[in-house]
Amino acid sequence: MKLEEFKEREKRRKFLKEISVIAIGTAVGITTYLICLITHFDIFGWNFGLVLSPLFAGYAESFLAKKYLEESTGAVSAFILFIITVVWGFIISNPTLGFNIITAGSIIIIIQAAIPTATNYFLIGMTLAIISHISGIFKKITNFFYKRYLQLMGKLNLDPRIIREENAEEKYHFYETEPDMNHLGVLLLTLEYLPQGKELIDNKGIYEKREIFTFNQREELKSMRKNEMHLKLMASVKKTETKALYNLIKELKNDGCNAVLNLHMTFETLGQDKGENVRQIIVRGTGVVLADKTDS
Amino acid sequence: MLLSSTSTLDNKKITKYHGLVNGEALLGTNVYKDLFSGIRDVVEGRTSTYAADVQNARDEAFKSMEAKAEALGANGIIGIKVSYNNLGGTMGNTILVTAYGTAVSYEK
Numbered sequence: 001m002k003l004e005e006f007k008e009r010e011k012r013r014k015f016l017k018e019i020s021v022i023a024i025g026t027a028v029g030i031t032t033y034l035i036c037l038i039t040h041f042d043i044f045g046w047n048f049g050l051v052l053s054p055l056f057a058g059y060a061e062s063f064l065a066k067k068y069l070e071e072s073t074g075a076v077s078a079f080i081l082f083i084i085t086v087v088w089g090f091i092i093s094n095p096t097l098g099f100n101i102i103t104a105g106s107i108i109i110i111i112q113a114a115i116p117t118a119t120n121y122f123l124i125g126m127t128l129a130i131i132s133h134i135s136g137i138f139k140k141i142t143n144f145f146y147k148r149y150l151q152l153m154g155k156l157n158l159d160p161r162i163i164r165e166e167n168a169e170e171k172y173h174f175y176e177t178e179p180d181m182n183h184l185g186v187l188l189l190t191l192e193y194l195p196q197g198k199e200l201i202d203n204k205g206i207y208e209k210r211e212i213f214t215f216n217q218r219e220e221l222k223s224m225r226k227n228e229m230h231l232k233l234m235a236s237v238k239k240t241e242t243k244a245l246y247n248l249i250k251e252l253k254n255d256g257c258n259a260v261l262n263l264h265m266t267f268e269t270l271g272q273d274k275g276e277n278v279r280q281i282i283v284r285g286t287g288v289v290l291a292d293k294t295d296s
Numbered sequence: 297m298l299l300s301s302t303s304t305l306d307n308k309k310i311t312k313y314h315g316l317v318n319g320e321a322l323l324g325t326n327v328y329k330d331l332f333s334g335i336r337d338v339v340e341g342r343t344s345t346y347a348a349d350v351q352n353a354r355d356e357a358f359k360s361m362e363a364k365a366e367a368l369g370a371n372g373i374i375g376i377k378v379s380y381n382n383l384g385g386t387m388g389n390t391i392l393v394t395a396y397g398t399a400v401s402y403e404k
Contacts, residue, residue: 162353163322165360182315182368182399189313190375190398191303196310230324233383233390237320245316263316267381267392279383 018073021064025077029057033085048130054081055123168234179246186249187259187290194261197293204257204287211244213237214276237281241265244283252287260285297362298372298402305374308402314368318396319360322383323353350391354378357395370399 035041036049058078065073132138181188187195194200213236244265252260263285270278298305357378365373376397383390 162349162356163324164356165320187313188316188398190316190377190396192375193303195313196304230322230390233324234320234322237322237383237392241318241320263396264377265318265394265396266379267383267394269381269383 014069017068018065021061021068021073022076022080024064025057025061025075026080028060029053029077029081030084032056033081033088050085051126053085054078055126057081059123163230163234165234165238168231168238171228171231171235179242181242181245181249184246184249184253186252186257188245188249188263188285189259189261190263192262194290195259198259198290199293200288201291202256202289204252204255204289206284207248207252207257207260207287208282208284209244209248209251210280210282211240211247212270212278212280213240214278216276236279237267240279240281241283244281248283248285255287257287257289259288259290261288262286297365297370298374299358299362299376299397300372300374301376301397303375305372305400305402308404310372310374310400310402312370312401314365314370314399314401316396317361317364317368317370317373317399318394319357319362319364320395321353321356321360321393323349323391323393350380350393353391353393354380354395357393361395361397365399368399370401371404372400372402373397374400 030053033049033053036047036052041048055078057080058075061073061075061077065071189195215233215236248260263283266282266284268280268282270280272278361373361376374397376395378393378395381392381394383392
């Protein structure tokens, strides 16, 4: 009988301890929630107490249960706090977030029940996030890395670069073989009207020459690493342009023209083909025969 | 150096038509930087930087064209045309700015 009484008494004492532990946990949680509400500890209208109070309640309860009962009570206070915060935070006070069954609180309880260590890490994470939010340290860290990134980019010399013809000429000497276009017997004019002192003898119609040039994509990548890509591209543009103009002049001369009016040049990218970037240059104008105006 | 997009200089006498003069400039923007253009839009105003770069490239193309006209002994360029072309390519955006016109000598 004595043993049974003892067992019964022990059972009752354990039950009271369990109730006390849960009650203390709940009290800790409510206190946390109240502090968060009073101090308006929130961001974008969302109070941190919704997360912190079940967390602190569960943590306090687990700590006490382990110490006095040497076993878990299942973080009941966290669940109670979850119910309280959901009822108060999402229903009674009716904030902008509105009613939401699945809250961060429920997720935390699930995680806490499943993996208590993860909850501890989460608690550390939350604490760090709060410190960061208040002190702005996270922004300082990201700014530091952004500055380092900019420095690195600067060292690699990857800033937008303007390549003049002269830059490319120095490296590729494309002018050495370029014929002087203005001394080949055809006057190249971008004008829409007849030049002063000249009269039109014959209009031979529109003339157009197209030159396609390609650039191997692998070569482009290679030359980019050496920072030469744009110089090479400029050299290609100049060479192709010269070729197109030269061919236009040749055809105009063959047809007896001595000038071209309304000369246009267009540069286009046609697309990619078999690993090559295809670009074209078109020169277009109206072939004419001009003579000096005679006063009659 | 007189620069004009018109085909004539009505109130001036053109004494010589030298022919075509052109100038080109390539604006090589970088693909790695463009990856972060979204962030840079917020941080430091990517768009305004881009506009300034394109303007500089255009100025360089004009300088090159004017230098060629001067070499021909011209004191003006008429019928000027300017075009901006995206040459694309593996590297992303490569913008070619082209300026060309007819070099002339005119009586001032």
